[in-house]
Amino acid sequence: MSIAEPATKPGFLTSRNLALGVLSATGLMTILDGSIVTVALPVLQRELGFSAVGLSWTVNAYLIAFGGLLLLSGRLGDLIGRKRMFLTGNAVFTAASVLAGLANGPELLLAARFAQGVGSAMASAVVLGIIVTLFTEPGERAKAIAVFSFTGAVGASLGQVLGGLLTDLLAWNWIFLINLPIGLAVVALAVPALPNDRGSGLAQGADVLGAVLVTSGLMLGIYTVVGVERYGWLAGRTLGLGALALALIVGFVIRQATVRNPLMPLRVLRSRAVAVANVAQMFALSGMFAFQILVALYMQRVLGYSPLETGLAMLPAAILIGTVSLFVSARLSARIGLRATLLGGLALLFAAMLWLTRVPVDASYVTDLLPVMLLIAGGGLVLPSLASLGMSGAREDDAGLASGLFTTTQQIGMAFGVAVLSTLAAARTESHLASGTPLPEALTTGYHLAFATSAGLLLTAAALSLLLPRTPTPAAPTPTDPAIPPNPDLPAKAA
Incomplete structure (x- = not known):
């Protein structure tokens, strides 16, 4: 389907x-x-x-x-x-x-x-x-x-x-x-119920380092937050792990802005x-x-x-x-x-x-x-x-x-x-x-x-x-965005 x-x-x-x-x-x-x-x-x-x-x-x-x-x-x-x-x-x-x-x-x-x-x-x-x-x-x-x-x-x-x-x-x-x-x-x-979709392929986003950065950053961040009730916000453990998690997320964002x-x-x-x-x-x-x-x-x-x-x-x-x-x-x-x-x-x-x-x-x-x-x-x-x-x-x-x-x-x-x-x-x-x-x-x-x-x-x-648009629209592509590959599972009109 x-x-x-x-x-x-x-x-x-x-x-x-x-x-x-x-x-x-x-x-x-x-x-x-x-x-x-x-x-x-x-x-x-x-x-x-x-x-x-x-x-x-x-x-x-x-x-x-x-x-x-x-x-x-x-x-x-x-x-x-x-x-x-x-x-x-x-x-x-x-x-x-x-x-x-x-x-x-x-x-x-x-x-x-x-x-x-x-x-x-x-x-x-x-x-x-x-x-x-x-x-x-x-x-x-x-x-x-x-x-x-x-x-x-x-x-x-x-x-x-x-x-x-x-x-x-x-x-x-x-x-x-x-x-x-x-x-x-x-x-x-x-x-049988869900539509078959092949995806755009790993070549469109196979960023292994980015995956490591974002996954470790999010996991460490959540680990830090769930420990706050026991250790407190100003504990060295909380501040140190929180800073490391933030650094990993920032590194991920920088990489996403520069990697092909x-x-x-x-x-x-x-x-x-x-x-x-x-x-x-x-x-x-x-x-x-x-x-x-x-x-x-x-x-x-x-x-x-x-x-x-x-x-x-x-x-x-x-x-x-x-x-x-x-x-x-x-x-x-x-x-x-x-x-x-x-x-x-x-x-x-x-x-x-x-x-x-x-x-x-x-x-x-x-x-x-x-x-x-x-x-x-x-x-x-x-x-x-x-x-x-x-x-x-x-x-x-x-x-x-x-x-x-x-x-x-x-x-x-x-x-x-x-x-x-x-x-x-x-x-x-x-x-x-x-x-x-x-x-x-x-x-x-x-x-x-x-x-x-x-x-x-x-x-x-x-x-x-209050900052939300009244009528949301998808972000328009820019010249630096990769073209959207045709999806063989969609009719030509929809793709």
Whole structure:
């Protein structure tokens, strides 16, 4: 099947929808795997003998591999074919999930989690690139991205509920083994459903040194950020590793500007939509972290909710985010534009964070937390709008790269949110504990500071969003850009 088959061909819409379902299932599996593990951490520590420090690496090993390889995977998808990259990534992720489920000690589980991150990066990096080449009409593309965002919203909260159920009713192993049937089904359906694309060939961007620089720089940067909560921002370890990571990234950018066949052609950043949407996303995701993680911690550590009760309490938010992204986002974007839709969503999230700055120690779910679950529906406008804006400014031959870049900034934003908001909350809590404040009140005060900071991050994202163009267009080629090679899988009109 070609990437741009005529819409009048019988069965074309069904084939595209099947492909979208396959791509969304991978997004669901990736998001699910990121949140399902958190609920089972105490059980993993007890049954596998993790130390307190080692336990955090069940999450960090996945994040470092995933975030560090997204950009490279996205570009390789453009070069060797996005379908091939997607299938290989899913196969690696599924095999690593089985290995994690069979682990009998910390070392094997951490190795499997790192491998899961590698597979997730390979598959996830090209998903948006495939979607934008399948759905070329703006209205259809907006709907398709909304569906993909819907599965991500569902996966974030479903992971907490499902993790609690599987751990309590079966065993911790099943939080990983559940990926086996999903992964096998995704691969089986993806082979006939996804369009065949040959890529432009490694000769168009086989920059080995650039690949080493960007992968090591991103991995080291994420490794540094996830260690901030333990070591602090001003520790020699943090400053030294952070400086080295920054030097590697700067070296990568310089090389891309000078090498003949760059791994990441910098032309993709000439699009204002791509550049601004990625930066705005980092601030937005950093701010949204306060809801996804800190509200869950507040419910458990202050209000005494169980993991399962916490997941169920947050389920209305997931349902609303999913409903808004699926049924409202695309229609609203078509009516008032992507930028206005994005700003409206950010305003709702900002209001939710402000509301959280006043939650008491003895909060009532109905009066204190349910309003937040309603306001957080703004995420159903923000995530699809950012994805559409971040992809709309990329050329067709850069779609995989733009997809990988967009997913990379997501992970950087989330990691930054973890480091900043958790550190602020912990420092404020410790300060109040030292002055004799009871633990619940001290924790709540720390969370209040984190929620206020989150509101500031969301406000920054809104300010940046004002710089976005009303009608994004792909960056025009310059005389120094290589010509786009003809794609044999596209009709002459589309190529």
